Amino acid sequence: MSSSIRRSLLAGERLWQRARFACKQAPTRIARDIFSWRFALLVLSSLIVVYPLLWVVSLAFSGQQSLTLVRLPEDAGIAQQLMVLIPLPEHWSLANFRAVLTEQPFLRWLGNSLIVAFATTIVGLSLSCTAAYAFSRFRFPGRARGMLLFLISQMFPAVLMLIPLYVIVVQWLGLGNSWLGLILVYSITALPFCVWMLKGYFDTLPFEIEESALLEGASRWTIFTRIILPLARPAIAVTGLFAFMTAWNEFILASIFMDEESRYTVPVGLRFFVSDYASEWGFFAAGSILVSLPVMLLFLWLQRFLVSGLSAGAVKG
Amino acid sequence: MIIAPICRSQLAGESVARSKPRCSPAGRLLQALLCLLIFFSGKVLAAETLNLWHGYRGAERAAFEQLIEDYNRSQSDVQVKALAVPFGGYADKLSAALPRGQGPDLFVFAHDRLGGWASAGHTVAPIDRYVGEHLLGRFPPNLIEAMTFGGELYGLPLAFKSPALILNTDLVQAAPATTDAMVAEARRHTDRKAGRFGLAYSYTEPFFHGALMNSFGRGPFDRGGNLDLANSANIASVEMLARWARQDRILPEEPSSTLVTSLFNQGRAAMVISGPWMLGEIAPGVNYRVVPLPVNSESGLPLAPWVAVEGLFLSPWSEHPAAAVAVMDYLTSRQSAEKMAIEGGQLPANISAFEHPSIATDETAMAFRRQLEATVPIPNLPAMTLLWVPLENVLKKVVKGAAQPEAEMRQLQRSLSADLARLERSRARGEHRAQMPAWLWLLPAALALAAWLLWRRYRAQLAAGWRTHRTAYLYILPAILGMLVLVLFPLLYGLLLSFTDTTVFNEHTPLWSRLIGLDNYAAILGDFHLWRGQGSERSLDFDNxxxxxxxxxxxxxxxxxxxxxxxxxxxxxxxxxxxxxxxxxxxxxxxxxxxxxxxxxxxxxxxxxxxxxxxxxxxxxxxxxxxxxxxxxxxxxxxxxxxxxxxxxxxxxxxxxxxxxxxxxxxxxxxxxxxxxxxxxxxxxxxxxxxxxxxxxxxxxxxxxxxxxxxxxxxxxxxxxxxxxxxxxxxxxxxxxxQYAYAAAYSMVILALLFCYAMWQMRVSRTLEATR
Structure with missing residues (x-):
């Protein structure tokens, strides 16, 4: 786990180096980039994306549980008044983070979540890659109906699945209070998207490679593992991220299935800060930021796969 | 502590490590074998374990778990194992586990759900027979009343939470004696342009509006527990709130507890109505004082807020009910109550704790204690659960001037009565249980026969299909199996549920006595009542x-x-x-x-x-x-x-x-x-x-x-x-x-709509055959 984080950090470092290198190398290109419409669009949308998050960040670092309400200065210029609307804590403090990390076994929950989420990713991907490959490459009776079955599972409102899922996982399978139960449910929840998405990607891969491999006597399994999977790396990265997120942020099933605090996942732990009457939003914000860090590291690491695949890969044409 | 020794001696002989019947029959068999082994080896396991769930955190939790640890150390027969569950998942966890024989032996929860649980059955157990007079004497009668439903006592109160008036003493020194005085004071401190308010509280939440409503002497239910919303007292309370918001303009818009806290912390709210839960969030520099709510100038009665009582409840599945009640006894004893009050900041239901010198001198705690005299427990009737959200909507509309109090309350009374009548019908049906209809036996038989015939008919074809497409099927088999197990069953469950009239009242009756066929679907799809009310009250019915x-x-x-x-x-x-x-x-x-x-x-x-x-x-x-x-x-x-x-x-x-x-x-x-x-x-x-x-x-x-x-x-x-x-x-x-069944039918309609969409979309785009 730590090595994957280190690797992600390295990836970030490398990106930064590359950026600096690029700065030195081609100032004119950068200038051209910066003054393009595309860049303006990206900056604008980044600002829109970041603004609400700034409230979360400033709440987390304020050391308080609720935000100071903005007071518009009466006779200031428009620019100054707008500046006031940028949320920044009055005093920066790490108190919230400290409390979140020390008052409860937060790191342990984070570790539990990592285990569950990675296992979900692996189980979900291996189930969905094989299924998607079959749906994409074979013609067999029940194929369309099978695809539809995956879709139907997403249509039934999750709120009403709670009790039946509890009955199956806890009562029938006896998997209450175990991660296995959670992993099973999460990976199957993620399956429909993964299967549909991967099937879509597999459809875009040219058939010619496979046909020539078949002619040379390669088995289906070899083709699948040696040709298709490497080619579909961008798709696998995307669906893997999705499966990871499915498990990472799920709260209600985890809190229902687990009967021991040391087995809670991190979303369950986070919800301790929110209750009917009083909620400790400062802790919740700090915890949310901590929870999002592994996701960002994972994404940094996955980014490399988003740029390779068929177009950059070895098998052109 | 009289019961404890008795039950201990009763249970000591048969004590077996209690593990709940959560595992499969095979697991249970293994367990039984294990017990036998232990029995024969002559070693009796030292203690039985009682599981206790609670939703505490912070100081309250630390104090609570300390108490439990002390209890575990004080004796060796019963070991209590506590589990903290976050609030957001707590109710769901209980209602998933308890009716199915899982879950804790005892649990801490607010009392207002009691009616629903008791009506649903298999969720909470009455404790009358384990509890003596001396135990009940610890608590004020209104808190015991909160734990009672249908004449039976279902738990012991542990703590209470009610709102009171909190003053910013830099702005307001004297506690207002009447609402008129409070409003006058509030008007002096209100400057809407500067974002200052004399009074702030979550006034559109029925929980907080309860203070006004009860102070007119009636409340939402009459003595017999029937819904009685549209009486003049309740309407007067809504009118009073509307006056505060619209004429006196002393209240901020769209209040939420976070907003109230922020306003108070910045000195922008002179007075707030809130409860003990807010105290921990008041910023260090703010000087405040808690006082009981004033007297309603119109009715002459004190504002009587609703009090939420945190109670210790007993699971009907507990194998050691007496031991569990002994734990309740311990947790509500004066000593424990004092600890919870001093270290956990709780307001203990055992009011003798307020005599402890360090609590008796705590002005804040004593103010809530005095407020308790004028509180009303939240009605624990199942009907109360139906009231929260619609009443909140009414209050929101009224304070914005979008509706007249009287008309709106009458409308609410009508629509809620209809909902309650539905529930009542299902209860009545549940009471005279029908015999299992004979055709229900035929159904599985017919299904099996059909399956067998189909198998006979298509066996060859299926086998051939399997042979030719074996690779493909093998590739998709694991995923499909997983889907079938975890998706098909919930779907069938939902489908079956949607053909019944299952509500909280008849959940536990056998399925066939609940079957009503397609009525739910007819009610949903045939719901053409686009308008509600008559004449000037006429408006679009958004429930349609x-x-x-x-x-x-x-x-x-x-x-x-x-x-x-x-x-x-x-x-x-x-x-x-x-x-x-x-x-x-x-x-x-x-x-x-x-x-x-x-x-x-x-x-x-x-x-x-x-x-x-x-x-x-x-x-x-x-x-x-x-x-x-x-x-x-x-x-x-x-x-x-x-x-x-x-x-x-x-x-x-x-x-x-x-x-x-x-x-x-x-x-x-x-x-x-x-x-x-x-x-x-x-x-x-x-x-x-x-x-x-x-x-x-x-x-x-x-x-x-x-x-x-x-x-x-x-x-x-x-x-x-x-x-x-x-x-x-x-x-x-x-x-x-x-109305569980009606909700299930709604979900099936959602499913059908989405299914139609997906079919249409796929036909349009032909994605299935995309690139070939």
Whole structure:
């Protein structure tokens, strides 16, 4: 786990180096980039994306549980008044983070979540890659109906699945209070998207490679593992991220299935800060930021796969 | 502590490590074997374990768990194992586990759910027979009343929580004696332009409005427990609130507990009505004093807030009820109560604890203690659960001037009576249990016969199919199996449930006595009551199925269009190298990475009409602020913006991945041929993106159609449920109105609608045969 984080950090470092290198190398290109419409669009949308998050960040670092309400200065210029609307804590403090990390076994929950989420990713991907490959490459009776079955599972409102899922996982399978139960449910929840998405990607891969491999006597399994999977790396990265997120942020099933605090996942732990009457939003914000860090590291690491695949890969044409 | 020794001696002989019957029959057999082994080896396990669930955290939790540890150390027969469950999942966890024989031996929960649990059966057990007079003498009668339902005592009160008046002593020194004095004082401290208010509290929440309502002497139910909302007393209470909000203008708009705390901490609210839970959040520099609420000048009675009682409840499945009650006894003893009060900051239900010197001198605790004399326990009737949300909607409408108190209360009385009558009908049906109809036996037999015939008929074909397509089937088998187990069963369960009239009252009766056929579907699809009320009261009925369907479709279409469109633009902008591309990519997926529970609430805060960043920004730019949650359109917009913001990152990542599979050479060729950018996009990008885009669109339609969180957290269906979508409505019917079967039928209708959509979409785009 730590090595994957280190690797992600390295990836970030490398990106930064590359950026600096690029700065030195081609100032004119950068200038051209910066003054393009595309860049303006990206900056604008980044600002829109970041603004609400700034409230979360400033709440987390304020050391308080609720935000100071903005007071518009009466006779200031428009620019100054707008500046006031940028949320920044009055005093920066790490108190919230400290409390979140020390008052409860937060790191342990984070570790539990990592285990569950990675296992979900692996189980979900291996189930969905094989299924998607079959749906994409074979013609067999029940194929369309099978695809539809995956879709139907997403249509039934999750709120009403709670009790039946509890009955199956806890009562029938006896998997209450175990991660296995959670992993099973999460990976199957993620399956429909993964299967549909991967099937879509597999459809875009040219058939010619496979046909020539078949002619040379390669088995289906070899083709699948040696040709298709490497080619579909961008798709696998995307669906893997999705499966990871499915498990990472799920709260209600985890809190229902687990009967021991040391087995809670991190979303369950986070919800301790929110209750009917009083909620400790400062802790919740700090915890949310901590929870999002592994996701960002994972994404940094996955980014490399988003740029390779068929177009950059070895098998052109 | 009289019962404890007795039960211990009773149970000591048969004590066996208690592990709940959660495992399969095989597991249970193993357990039995294990017990036998232990028995024969002559060693009796030292202690039985009692599981206790609670929802405490912070200091309260530390004190509580310390108490339990002390108890475990003080004796060796019973070991109590505590589990803290976060509030958001607690009720669901209990209602999933308890009716199925799982869950804890005893648990701590607020008393207002008691009626629902007791009616549902198999959730809580009465404790009358374990409890003596001396034990009951510890608690004031109104707290015992809170723990009683249908004449039976279901638990012991542990702590109470009620609102009182909190003064900022830098602004207000003397406690107002009457509401008139309070309002006069509040008016002096109100300066709306500067964002200062004399009084702040979550006045649209029925829990807080209870203080006013009860002070007129009636309350929502009459003595017999029948709903009696539209009497003159209750109407007067709503009128009084409307006066405070609209004439005296002493209250802030769209109050929430967070807003109330923030206002108080910044000295912008001179007085607030809140409970002990707020004390921990008051900023260190703020001087405050807690006093009991004043006397209602109109009725002459004191404002009587509702009190929530945290009680210790007993599971009906507990194998050691007497031992569990002994733990309750210990936890509510004076010593424990003192510890919980001093170390945990709790207001103990065992009021003798208030005599402890360090509590008796604590002005704040004593103020809540005095307030307790004038409180009314929240009615624990199941009907109360139905009241919360509709009453809140009424209060919201009235304080905004969108409705008249009297008309609105009458309307509410009518609609709630109808809901209650439905529940009552199901209870009546449940009482005279029907014999299992004979045809029900035939059904499985017929199904088995049909299956056998089909198998006979198609066996050869199936076998041949398997032989020829074995590889394909093997590849999809694991995934399909998983789907079948975890999806098909819940679906069948929902389908079956939708043909019954299951409510909280007849849940435990056998299925066949609940079967009502297609009535639920007829009621949903035949719901053509688009209008409600007569004459001037006439308004659109937002509970209507077709209205909700319309909103759901608008919601889905606008969300998916915007999210896919914007994500496509961003993905295209990020596809080709640009300065800082990796950073942009990372920033743009942030909304996906951060738990959306908090970001949705941040958006809600940004849309606050008085203090939200958006309205303040509009004002800076010289525009008029918008009352975001008052009109259907604006409220719809808040949900839309939040959801699009939340769903763009995911869509963008999917499209980015899809763009990678488009061979760059195609663009080069196109450029050589002299094709423009738009032409390239239309003829290369879009068609080649289709295999990826279509499934993503279909799935995001399905997800958006069922997007529960954003609606629930941001607009919460405001105004008055007009912006509810089908899924939130199904949730309300199931969990706020206890009509489980009706909610299941709603879900099946949702499923059918989405299924039709998916069929149509696939026919249109032919994705299944995309590239071949």
């Amino acid at each position: 199925f077709y209205w909700t369907l319309l909103i759901t479709i608008l919601w889905t279409v606008s969300n998916v269009t915007l999210a896919v469109g914007l994500a496509l633009i961003l993905a295209l902008a990020l596809d080709k190298p640009i300065f800082g591309r990796a950073w942009f990519r990372l920033i743009l997926i942030l909304p996906w990475a951060i738990p959306n529970y908090i970001t949705a609430l941040v958006w809600k805060g940004m849309f606050h009409p008085q203090f939200g960043a958006i309205n303040q920004g509009l004002q800076v730019l010289g525009m008029a602020p918008v009352a975001w949650f008052d009109s259907i359109g604006a409220s719809f917009f808040t949900g839309l913006v939040t959801n699009v913001w939340l769903s763009i990152p995911f869509m963008m990542v999917v499209i980015l991945g899809g763009l990678q599979s488009i061979p760059r050479e195609l663009y080069e060729v196109a450029r050589v041929e002299g094709a423009g950018r738009w032409f390239q996009f239309r003829t290369i990008t879009l068609p080649l993106l289709k295999p990826v885009l279509i499934p993503a669109v279909i799935l995001s339609v399905v997800w958006t159609f069922n997007m529960f969180n954003v609606i629930y957290l941001v607009s919460d269906g405001a105004p008055a449920g007009a912006n509810d979508i089908l899924i939130t409505k199904a949730f309300r019917i199931g969990f706020e109105k206890y």
